[in-house]
Amino acid sequence: MANYIDLHTHSTASDGIYSPTELLQRAKDIGLRVLALTDHDSSDGIDEASQAAASLDIDFIPGIEINTDVNGGEVHMLGYFIEYQLPAFQAVLKVLRDARERRGQRMVELLNEQGVSIAWEKVREIAQGAVGRPHVAKALLEAGYVQTIGEAFDKYIGTGRPAYVPRYKLSPVDAVHLIASANGLPVMAHPVELPGLEELRNWLPELCEAGLVGLETYYGPYTSEQEQALLALANEYKLIPTGGTDFHGPGIHPTPLGGRYVPYDAVERLKAAAEERRGKTPPAFELPPPVEEK
Numbered sequence: 001m002a003n004y005i006d007l008h009t010h011s012t013a014s015d016g017i018y019s020p021t022e023l024l025q026r027a028k029d030i031g032l033r034v035l036a037l038t039d040h041d042s043s044d045g046i047d048e049a050s051q052a053a054a055s056l057d058i059d060f061i062p063g064i065e066i067n068t069d070v071n072g073g074e075v076h077m078l079g080y081f082i083e084y085q086l087p088a089f090q091a092v093l094k095v096l097r098d099a100r101e102r103r104g105q106r107m108v109e110l111l112n113e114q115g116v117s118i119a120w121e122k123v124r125e126i127a128q129g130a131v132g133r134p135h136v137a138k139a140l141l142e143a144g145y146v147q148t149i150g151e152a153f154d155k156y157i158g159t160g161r162p163a164y165v166p167r168y169k170l171s172p173v174d175a176v177h178l179i180a181s182a183n184g185l186p187v188m189a190h191p192v193e194l195p196g197l198e199e200l201r202n203w204l205p206e207l208c209e210a211g212l213v214g215l216e217t218y219y220g221p222y223t224s225e226q227e228q229a230l231l232a233l234a235n236e237y238k239l240i241p242t243g244g245t246d247f248h249g250p251g252i253h254p255t256p257l258g259g260r261y262v263p264y265d266a267v268e269r270l271k272a273a274a275e276e277r278r279g280k281t282p283p284a285f286e287l288p289p290p291v292e293e294k
């Protein structure tokens with residue numbers, strides 16, 4: 001089945017390889033008609049992407065992906081049709097990104113203390129946009145301390161490893177509220193990994209109550225069994241089943257850009273929900289206090 005839609009992609013505004021313009025050009029090359037840009041904690045790529053999309057006649061959806069922490073891992077929340085220029089929303093994103101930057105610096109300090117000599121400037125240079133653990137891993141790889149990105153996580157910066165640093169914590173419900181504060185549509189990203197499908201059922205009432213509107217169902221490598229299970233959950237909780245590849249660049253995630261079939265119905269339902277909110281005064285968002293990083 002030919003696919004015309006990808007609602008989950010990253011650019012150099014976070015940890016993607018391609019600039020927003022390059023990403024849209026690739027989307028055009030493979031015949032995509034609808035693309036959402038969903039960079040981590042950043043809307044900085046949206047203006048460029050939306051200009052490129054207009055010139056290439058691609059239907060563009062401004063989006064974001066907010067990282068949140070739960071016991072034992074992370075939950076990611078996508079936000080579609082965000083009114084990203086809202087100053088209060090930008091102020092919160094800046095706090096989140098600054099916290100990431102401090103976290104990156106702290107990881108480099110810990111590595112240095114353990115005799116692993118990589119420079120913060122190098123990590124910054126690799127990251128370009130928002131700094132994340134993959135950039136620290138790449139610096140370790142380039143400096144020859146590890147043979148693979150996976151080894152960098154296993155040996156140094158994965159949870160519980162010697163240079164791991166916990167981050168500024170936002171809960172999934174916080175992320176739903178944050179996205180709603182920009183009149184966006186909160187959609188839970190790749191829900192299978194965490195907390196697991198069974199536990200997800202316990203979470204959904206609270207998330208729906210907070211304003212969740214969708215569940216990422218047609219996700220990159222998910223099997224048809226997983227897709228069916230998520231579709232059933234989405235229907236049960238009246239959530240919009242969305243989908244995409246989580247494309248970051250060739251070889252980073254298993255699914256190529258546009259490589260997962262997403263029904264057009266997902267786009268239509270998102271558009272209808274966005275239309276209902278447009279122009280309304282969004283609820284204010286209060287950032288929870290930062291968790292001190294020791």
Ligand SMILES: [Zn+2]
Nearest residue numbers: 065076189190
């Ligand atoms: Zn994600």
Ligand SMILES: [Zn+2]
Nearest residue numbers: 008010065246
């Ligand atoms: Zn993603």
